[in-house]
Amino acid sequence: MRTRMLKYGCQNIDAEDIDAVVEALQSEMLTQGPSTIEFEDKFANYVHSTYAVSVNSATSALHLAYLAIGLSPGDRLWTSPNTFVATSNAAIMCGATVDFVDVDPNDGNICVEALESKLKLAKRLDTLPKIVVPVHFTGLPCDMKRIAQLSDEYGFRVIEDASHATGARYADNDDEELVGNCKYSDATIFSFHPVKIFTTGEGGMVTTNSDEIARKVTLLRSHGVTRDAAEMSTDKHGGWQYDQIALGYNYRMTDIQAALGISQLSKLDSFLQKRKSIAESYTLHLANNVHVKVPNTKDCMHSAWHLFVVQVAPEKRKNIYDQLVESKIGVNVHYKPVHTNSYYRNLGFKSGDYPISENLYDTMITLPIHTKMEKEDVKYVCRTLNDAVNAK
Numbered sequence: 001m002r003t004r005m006l007k008y009g010c011q012n013i014d015a016e017d018i019d020a021v022v023e024a025l026q027s028e029m030l031t032q033g034p035s036t037i038e039f040e041d042k043f044a045n046y047v048h049s050t051y052a053v054s055v056n057s058a059t060s061a062l063h064l065a066y067l068a069i070g071l072s073p074g075d076r077l078w079t080s081p082n083t084f085v086a087t088s089n090a091a092i093m094c095g096a097t098v099d100f101v102d103v104d105p106n107d108g109n110i111c112v113e114a115l116e117s118k119l120k121l122a123k124r125l126d127t128l129p130k131i132v133v134p135v136h137f138t139g140l141p142c143d144m145k146r147i148a149q150l151s152d153e154y155g156f157r158v159i160e161d162a163s164h165a166t167g168a169r170y171a172d173n174d175d176e177e178l179v180g181n182c183k184y185s186d187a188t189i190f191s192f193h194p195v196k197i198f199t200t201g202e203g204g205m206v207t208t209n210s211d212e213i214a215r216k217v218t219l220l221r222s223h224g225v226t227r228d229a230a231e232m233s234t235d236k237h238g239g240w241q242y243d244q245i246a247l248g249y250n251y252r253m254t255d256i257q258a259a260l261g262i263s264q265l266s267k268l269d270s271f272l273q274k275r276k277s278i279a280e281s282y283t284l285h286l287a288n289n290v291h292v293k294v295p296n297t298k299d300c301m302h303s304a305w306h307l308f309v310v311q312v313a314p315e316k317r318k319n320i321y322d323q324l325v326e327s328k329i330g331v332n333v334h335y336k337p338v339h340t341n342s343y344y345r346n347l348g349f350k351s352g353d354y355p356i357s358e359n360l361y362d363t364m365i366t367l368p369i370h371t372k373m374e375k376e377d378v379k380y381v382c383r384t385l386n387d388a389v390n391a392k
């Protein structure tokens, strides 16, 4: 029996990371200095995007990406209910109306067929969305090629929520196509919260190939204030001059966080390798249990494996969950469908609106997966899970 809880997600900070942060603390600029620029350049270079703009969280990244596209009151944004509330909350912060598209029961990602039929209907009713946000659930990319085709056909914009998918690729056979290259979207957002693929404490990034989106996100993350004379409507009198040209926020990433981000990014490939090996190990040790449905690892090798989600019989889920927690395994459930939260119920959503997401929620358990797990930990989780599933 373990004495300490095995967490479902956990950061991996080593001496090099700590040195990088200490160096940043001793430098001249604590925020928006050289480390921020270097982190952005290196991140853009890693995912093959033209621009990367850092912010203080993925929630801020979503908010600014939506604003940069012009999401306003009267506009609609669609995403899937199987996500963290931030994806849709950020649209409500823009004054927009949120609606959802149900997921594919096989992987929890937005169901492209459901998207297409909802678009067809919306076209007839003149209620098409301005933005659709595919969420790469667990780090497995959505079917972006088809979503991009639908975007051409129906004229909506696409922002990818890649909070789970730093370092993921769009297909197994394509080493070049990294999530965030924005080949299929207007912008992609990432999260560097400690449970995610790598961390800056708190932090986020917007990647894009659009000059306009990059410029707007940069402007809005810092109060809407510019020092660029070409952007000012007032006369430039001297070097002290700035002008607020839009209503912005303080969503800046600090140089302390960026220094940690640079150091963590250099380990991303090894983090991904470790996650993949844990996923393979889980698959192997759970393969013989017909009562546990594991993700299809064979077809998901390009996933970033942020989460390892298994499915069990809904009537047994609570007991299994409790038994795992009792055995010091920090399991979790991702996600309570967004529309079933009280806030969204008050907006008019109700149970039954998105049955596939709701059914998934009743069966899913997130097993621990992070880079500090040992092989023995994986075996312990599998043994405990197999016992719990087989218990009467």
Ligand SMILES: *Cc1c(COP(=O)(O)O)cnc(C)c1O
Pocket: 057, 058, 059, 060, 083, 084, 086, 087, 135, 161, 163, 164, 190, 191, 192, 193, 203, 204
């Ligand atoms: C974590 C997460 C977010 C929010 O990220 P923060 O950096 O904590 O703001 C948004 N969307 C999804 C899908 C997430 O998992």
